[in-house]
Amino acid sequence: MELLKSIQERYSPRAFDSREIEQAKIDALFEAARWAPSSYNGQAWRFIYATKENPELWNKLFDALVEFNQTWVKNAPLLIMTVARKTYEHNKQAYAHNWHDVGLAVGNMMNQATEMGLYMHQMGGFDFGKAASNINLPDELEPVSMIAVGYKGDVSVLPEDFRKMENQPRTRKALDEIVFTKAF
Numbered sequence: 002m003e004l005l006k007s008i009q010e011r012y013s014p015r016a017f018d019s020r021e022i023e024q025a026k027i028d029a030l031f032e033a034a035r036w037a038p039s040s041y042n043g044q045a046w047r048f049i050y051a052t053k054e055n056p057e058l059w060n061k062l063f064d065a066l067v068e069f070n071q072t073w074v075k076n077a078p079l080l081i082m083t084v085a086r087k088t089y090e091h092n093k094q095a096y097a098h099n100w101h102d103v104g105l106a107v108g109n110m111m112n113q114a115t116e117m118g119l120y121m122h123q124m125g126g127f128d129f130g131k132a133a134s135n136i137n138l139p140d141e142l143e144p145v146s147m148i149a150v151g152y153k154g155d156v157s158v159l160p161e162d163f164r165k166m167e168n169q170p171r172t173r174k175a176l177d178e179i180v181f182t183k184a185f
């Protein structure tokens with residue numbers, strides 16, 4: 002049950018330590034993502050990442066975030082943009098499960114992050130058009146999410162109203178609200 006415990010205890014912090022992430026750990030995140038299953042093994046996922054050591058690209062990604070997210074993401078040492086192929090490479094047909102498959106890859110990354118003492122916070126709060134144009138995203142790809150990654154920081158790095166959110170208990174629907182053994 003160790004994996005289940007780690008899944009249950011993972012959370013998405015906004016207080017990040019500015020400590021750099023070791024390159025081997027960054028590589029391991031993407032290695033975990035790479036082995037996710039996908040529709041037709043289409044591997045729809047692509048990742049563009051920037052650490053604070055690459056301020057030019059970092060700023061291109063950061064610039065697309067909504068202000069709410071910029072307030073806390075500025076402390077995170079690693080920012081990832083996930084993007085998806087719109088079509089399968091093998092037949093050029095629409096890749097109906099592209100976001101699903103990107104999500105599976107990100108799920109793998111999250112478990113690997115937890116295992117290495119890292120935390121990830123995914124975001125949908127960004128300007129998709131701006132994100133795409135800032136990095137000259139090719140037409141066959143579309144933005145899916147941004148992810149802040151880092152070691153957990155002290156809540157004192159956050160403004161007061163964000164500190165309260167950080168300490169709120171995490172909630173989930175009960176199993177009987179989401180799992181069914183009969184037709185609707």
Ligand SMILES: Cc1cc2nc3c(=O)[nH]c(=O)nc-3n(C[C@H](O)[C@H](O)[C@H](O)COP(=O)(O)O)c2cc1C
Pocket residue numbers: 011012013014070122123124125126127146171
């Ligand atoms: C696709 C996606 C988009 C999200 N967008 C944002 C966001 O823009 N800003 C933010 O602060 N959190 C965002 N979150 C984080 C969720 O609010 C968070 O995962 C959820 O409240 C459950 O909390 P937990 O991850 O700590 O269990 C997003 C999460 C996902 C998976």
